Amino acid sequence: MRSGGTMELLGAWYALLCCLFLAVAQAKTVHEKWDISDQFAYPDCVRKLAVTINGHTPGPTIRAVQGDTVVVTVKNSLLTENVAIHWHGIRQIGTPWADGTEGVTQCPILPGDTFVYTFVVDRPGTYMYHAHYGMQRSAGLNGMIIVSVPPGAGPDVAEPFAYDGEHDVLLNDWWHKSTYEQAAGLAAVPIVWVGEPQSLLINGRGRFVNCSALGLASCNETHPECSTPVFAVVPGKTYRFRIGSMTSLSALNFEIEGHPMTVVETDGHYVKPFVVKNLNIYSGETYSVLITADQDPNRNYWLASNVVSRKPGTLTGTAVLAYYGGHSSPRDVPPTTPPTGPAWNDTTYRINQSIATVAHPAHVYAPPPSSDRTILLLNSQNRIDGRTKWAINNVSFTLPHTPYLVALKDRLQGTFDPRPPPETYNHTAYDVYGVQPNPNATSSNGLYRLAFGSVVDVVLQNANMLAPNNSETHPWHLHGHDFWVLGYGVGRFDPAVHPATYNLRDPILKNTVAVHPYGWTALRWRADNPGVWAFHCHIEAHFFMGMGIVFEEGIERVGKLPREIMGCGSSNGGHH
Amino acid sequence: MRSGGTMELLGAWYALLCCLFLAVAQAKTVHEKWDISDQFAYPDCVRKLAVTINGHTPGPTIRAVQGDTVVVTVKNSLLTENVAIHWHGIRQIGTPWADGTEGVTQCPILPGDTFVYTFVVDRPGTYMYHAHYGMQRSAGLNGMIIVSVPPGAGPDVAEPFAYDGEHDVLLNDWWHKSTYEQAAGLAAVPIVWVGEPQSLLINGRGRFVNCSALGLASCNETHPECSTPVFAVVPGKTYRFRIGSMTSLSALNFEIEGHPMTVVETDGHYVKPFVVKNLNIYSGETYSVLITADQDPNRNYWLASNVVSRKPGTLTGTAVLAYYGGHSSPRDVPPTTPPTGPAWNDTTYRINQSIATVAHPAHVYAPPPSSDRTILLLNSQNRIDGRTKWAINNVSFTLPHTPYLVALKDRLQGTFDPRPPPETYNHTAYDVYGVQPNPNATSSNGLYRLAFGSVVDVVLQNANMLAPNNSETHPWHLHGHDFWVLGYGVGRFDPAVHPATYNLRDPILKNTVAVHPYGWTALRWRADNPGVWAFHCHIEAHFFMGMGIVFEEGIERVGKLPREIMGCGSSNGGHH
Incomplete structure (x- = not known):
């Protein structure tokens, strides 16, 4: 087990060398050619129109080896509907425009258009992909990504278990x-x-x-x-x-x-x-x-x-x-x-x-022992104009129509609410077991901006819903990062007490974590991946109803954006 | 009744003076603000999701007076689906980019985006509007446009009938x-x-x-x-x-x-x-x-x-x-x-x-006595790769993904098939009453280019479908123009015989005309409206299956295109 900043840095260097070695010795390019279309499917023996890849739902499993470059050519053959595909668990280091999150990292892919996603799968493991636009994921556009350990991999990468x-x-x-x-x-x-x-x-x-x-x-x-x-x-x-x-x-x-x-x-x-x-x-x-x-x-x-x-x-x-x-x-x-x-x-x-x-x-990667910033996020069910919504610190998230990545990198004005969302809520008094006395919330497409390289703690706080005696499980997924899962608790998180209970010894790194009913979950990560990253409940209806936020970090370090991610909102300037 | 070129010209001048007078005296701007969204509707007492305008299907009736400028601000609040709206019967003189035909005159309007259609309603009469994208028209996005005669209109415009x-x-x-x-x-x-x-x-x-x-x-x-x-x-x-x-x-x-x-x-x-x-x-x-x-x-x-x-x-x-x-x-x-x-x-x-x-x-507007070009268009049902299609002279139409108007005006290369579609078919031998011996067709997004100001005759020839003893009625609609309906016939059109039967005395002007089973319909118009104009069967499924063509005329006379019609295909250059 390593711990502390120095070892972490060494670990990172080791991983980098590893990658370089792979790049020279073995890394290859995996090509996928996908055609997205509506097709009748019978997943449970009942005919239903599904959004398919090459005619199928789920789509094909992408199989690659750590260090490979995956190139997925996506042709949108839907009639009137756009599409965008997220590579769930792939951090997109150096390729934030390939994250496939409509409104965050790209404009949607129009019918008839072809978009090429190119990214490196830098860690072995089990990942997934899915549409990240409207509720298309639930219409059938999803599948698995399996990244294998390269033959002869060192102990840092090789699987610590065997199977036939x-x-x-x-x-x-x-x-x-x-x-x-x-x-x-x-x-x-x-x-x-x-x-x-x-x-x-x-x-x-x-x-x-x-x-x-x-x-x-x-x-x-x-x-x-x-x-x-x-x-x-x-x-x-x-x-x-x-x-x-x-x-x-x-x-x-x-x-x-x-x-x-x-x-x-x-x-x-x-x-x-x-x-x-x-x-x-x-x-x-x-x-x-x-x-x-x-x-x-x-x-x-x-x-x-x-x-x-x-x-x-x-x-x-x-x-x-x-x-x-x-x-x-x-x-x-x-x-x-x-x-x-x-x-x-x-x-x-x-x-x-x-x-x-x-x-x-x-395979312990110890977290930094402390954080530079702590954000407390109350998950609550709310109402806006009579509609049922989910909100974070009473702000229900809406996606902008110009992708943040383009708006921020290329300084397009007026494309999202410049006011940052709240860092906390009334965590000393809020009754997580009760119905919120005033469930009215506001909506915003503002985002959180993180100092590049800083360490951030996020505590997700669950609560009661609009109906009494009810609290659901929310699986939160972070794009662009894995986070250390420092702890779980039941009831209201107390920032004066609970951080002392964090597991800083061997916390798992994950990209998706459960926030249990009436409970809290504490996460930490280092904001070291230049880009703009969504963080949201992975329940399709909940994100649709506003249960998400967005982080920006190191936007000035992002390379020149590909033209192909533009064309919507203020990023449509026509052709040159 | 007027006839011949001189009187036609005088008529045109008269109409122009009329318009100028109206512009000074009465013409106003009619503003419509529309929000397009999916809503549950009960048109026949059965609940169905419909594409609605401000929550309703059909949409609101647009009421204007001849000479008014209509400004429709369309906000697309659909979740994943684009939209485009065509103003059916409005010729869009000087505003070809406002015709609302996806793939022909504009890129589709993306979810979250707002597009403003501005056009003059230059003739009184009864018109309609509808989505012109995929099959959205049939999903509920349609309505009426009623253009009234201005008070005190002269005899050329005033209605030759009275009602209470x-x-x-x-x-x-x-x-x-x-x-x-x-x-x-x-x-x-x-x-x-x-x-x-x-x-x-x-x-x-x-x-x-x-x-x-x-x-x-x-x-x-x-x-x-x-x-x-x-x-x-x-x-x-x-x-x-x-x-x-x-x-x-x-x-x-x-x-x-x-x-x-x-x-x-x-x-x-x-x-x-x-x-x-x-x-x-x-x-x-x-x-x-x-x-x-x-x-x-x-x-x-x-x-x-x-x-x-x-x-x-x-x-x-x-x-x-x-x-x-x-x-x-x-x-x-x-x-x-x-x-x-x-x-x-x-x-x-x-x-x-x-x-x-x-x-x-x-109110007779006599047609030019002869045409500069005659195009014979066989309407037939065909197969391509096993799929059932409709074709014109054995070419099934497909829409390009860069609008023709942008591609042609701004000379974007490689966006559509540069080969023009056929001007005719084997009209001396084709058996319109029989099943086509070889029903295989090809598909193309090529278009017909008309010399500006020239007079074109188009004869639409109906025929038997893939099944024997069956021929349907096809209502063909031309964008950007009215055409004179010179004649109808049953059976195969003979260009050596039938033009002599044309009604050149008092043919009606229309924008949509029926081609009857096994019959032909002859049309004439002057290619004097700079732009790119679709001409197609108005049966939603038939156009979807390829039953249409496109004309270009006077593209060099089209003014600077608005950026808002761009953003798809080769017209997506990102922002400037």
């Missing part, structure tokens, strides 16, 4: 109503809430429980797109399951029946191994777990995805773990009922997993 | 499937056709026949948005009904039970009056008719809209004509069944109306 095979699992939730309808409902007065998902998907496949019973004309239970996913294992072997969650709403619990999981990686960072019966996973998170195929090989086993944190209204999402070489066939339905996961409202169960997730002893 | 009151009627057809689904179906292999409309709308209101019977959760038969439109009349008075059709697909027949209609205007031009029991009207057309309220005032009467030209699969669209002062109430349902219109497949009945539509004797 690998399976990839992308979890999702799915509605039959279009995202356009969902969004119109969210913006309506009063709000029209789409309700719980119709299905939970594993690798884009599920089964709507009422499909044939309802006599839906759009139901086709034999459609290959909703056939049950099968994960094959050889008895006695150990498998790495890379698991990511792209849910729109749901917090999930994932279980492989009869096979305890050893958690070894999350968001591209190695975890001090711990064993769970099942894994809580929030939207925007990834995990790697190891299982050993040591059960009776003459039957199959369930993979199960269950809703937690919200009262479930959706059937367990299932897939099959199939043993080779026994008496069962990969098509055999397991003889049991699928696992139903822990009690949906057992918050403590889930907090315990959060707390157990710390850095692997051989 | 006016009613406006916008006809439409309506589907429950979204336009996204419809478009995805059209592009699928094999084609997935949406089928006949669920409802016919009058002023945005209709009634889905199976609404409550089907037990649809989305059905609300008491929703005010689907209450029956009522048109009130005072006994003995004469009313002008301004009727426009915005149908996506349907050719319609409109009837006011018991009240013969005198046709007096179409597409902004005065018609030699003729009386019909009911009026055939095609998508993109407008008519004014006069009726006299001379029937029994103690009951109400139906307004009825029926499908013609296609085998109907949709209930008659209805509204109520209510007499004031009798014993009936405006809410009384007429005691009869609604008129069902003429036989849907009586093509002769419809051709006869077309032929009867000629210029009012006091």
Whole structure:
């Protein structure tokens, strides 16, 4: 274990040398050519129009090796709808214009236009990609990015665990109503809430429980797109399951029946191994777990995805773990009922997993011992003009129509609110367990500007919603960075007390973290990646309703912006 | 009646002086402020997401006086979808960038952006507006433009008919499937056709026949948005009904039970009056008719809209004509069944109306006696890569992603196919009654370039579709111009024979004209409006499938283009 600034610096140098070596010796370019279009899909056997990549949802898995340059050529073949794609977990060091966040780092890609995303995958691990525009992610535009360790990698990079095979699992939730309808409902007065998902998907496949019973004309239970996913294992072997969650709403619990999981990686960072019966996973998170195929090989086993944190209204999402070489066939339905996961409202169960997730002893990157600035962020549900909104310190976020990156770098005036959002809230008196007495909020597209190289602490404070006795889990995702997760607590965060409880010894680095009901989560990072970075709840409806903020750092160090990210708002100057 | 070039010139001068007078004396500016958003609507009592203006579909009626400048400030509040709005029938003399045709005259307006359309309404008459992007028109974005005669207008402008009151009627057809689904179906292999409309709308209101019977959760038969439109009349008075059709697909027949209609205007031009029991009207057309309220005032009467030209699969669209002062109430349902219109497949009945539509004797603008160029355009249904398409001379039109107007005026290279599309087809041998032996076509975004000031004849030739014994009606709409309708015929047009049959005496000027099944329609206009102008079938699906062409004329005379129409394709140069 290293600690302190000097070792951190050495670590950074080592990583840099590592990269340079890779660049010379092995780094290659991975080309992807994507065509984005609306296509009819049957993820849960019910026909629905989906936003697809090359005709499919989820899209293809991007496979690369650490140090590779990934070049994704995105042609927008939608009819009237723009698109932008975010590479979730990739920090975009030196390429902030490739982060794919509409309104933050780029203008949307227009129908008929082609945009090329070029970025380096500088760390091995399990990542994802998805549309970052409107609610397109939930319309089907998402997938996985898997970055492997280069052959012969040094101890700083090589995986501190071994396995014989690998399976990839992308979890999702799915509605039959279009995202356009969902969004119109969210913006309506009063709000029209789409309700719980119709299905939970594993690798884009599920089964709507009422499909044939309802006599839906759009139901086709034999459609290959909703056939049950099968994960094959050889008895006695150990498998790495890379698991990511792209849910729109749901917090999930994932279980492989009869096979305890050893958690070894999350968001591209190695975890001090711990064993769970099942894994809580929030939207925007990834995990790697190891299982050993040591059960009776003459039957199959369930993979199960269950809703937690919200009262479930959706059937367990299932897939099959199939043993080779026994008496069962990969098509055999397991003889049991699928696992139903822990009690949906057992918050403590889930907090315990959060707390157990710390850095692997051989891969600790110690955080700076103190911060230069602390920002307290109250997450609350509010109202603006009768609309239901989410707000941070009573400010509900709206995206500007000129991307911040362009506006700030090229000094375009009047494109966003120049007043910075509040650094804190009334943290000495606010009753996080009560309904906010005055739920009216304001909206703003102002942003936080961080001194380049400074260390920032952010404490996310959860609270009660507009309805009494209700607080949800919010998975917050930071672009452009990983953050150290310094601590979790229940109730109101006290800046005079709780920082003393922070884990500065072996905190995990992550890009997405849960803020548990009525709880707080404390994060730290160094603002050393020039660019403009979104930080927001990864629940699609929550970000749509204002639950996010944006950070700028080192804008003056950003290189010349590509013309292709411009063309909207004040960044449309026509051609030259 | 005037005739010949000299009188035409004098007429033009007279019109110019007229305009100048108006500009000094009366012309004003009409401001409209529109917010475009997705909203739930109940046009036929079934809830459906619609693209709305200020929350409504249809949008507000624009009312102006000849010579006024109309300024429409359009804010796009859609989440991920762009928009562009066309002012159907307004020639945009001097303002070709305000025509609102995505890909032709402008880049689409991005979400969050505001675009200002400024144009002069230089002729009185009945016009419409609608989205001209993807299939957004059919998603609800449409409405009427009514341009009145200025008080004290001279005989060249004053209406050659009198009336006591006016009613406006916008006809439409309506589907429950979204336009996204419809478009995805059209592009699928094999084609997935949406089928006949669920409802016919009058002023945005209709009634889905199976609404409550089907037990649809989305059905609300008491929703005010689907209450029956009522048109009130005072006994003995004469009313002008301004009727426009915005149908996506349907050719319609409109009837006011018991009240013969005198046709007096179409597409902004005065018609030699003729009386019909009911009026055939095609998508993109407008008519004014006069009726006299001379029937029994103690009951109400139906307004009825029926499908013609296609085998109907949709209930008659209805509204109520209510007499004031009798014993009936405006809410009384007429005691009869609604008129069902003429036989849907009586093509002769419809051709006869077309032929009867000629210029009012006091408002004849004689066409040039001959043309400088004749273009023969075969309309055929074809296949490209297994997809069903429509093609013109076997070329299926695709829109470029850099607007022609910008590409041509500012000489941006490589933005469209420089090869002009064919001027003709094998008109001596083609069997318009047979299935095309080789239905494979090509696609292109090439355009026709017209010598400025030249006179062009265009003959639209209809033919059989991919299926035998089937030919549809295609209403073709020209942007930037009115054309003289010189003649209609059945069967194959023979350029050696049929021009001798042209009506050069009193042809009507129109902007939209029907090409009847297996027939041809001959048009003439002078290419004297600098700009780039679309000419296409006004059936939304047909234009989507390639049934259109584009003309350029006098591009060098177009003034400096506004920056706001740029930002897409090669016209995105970022900001300056």
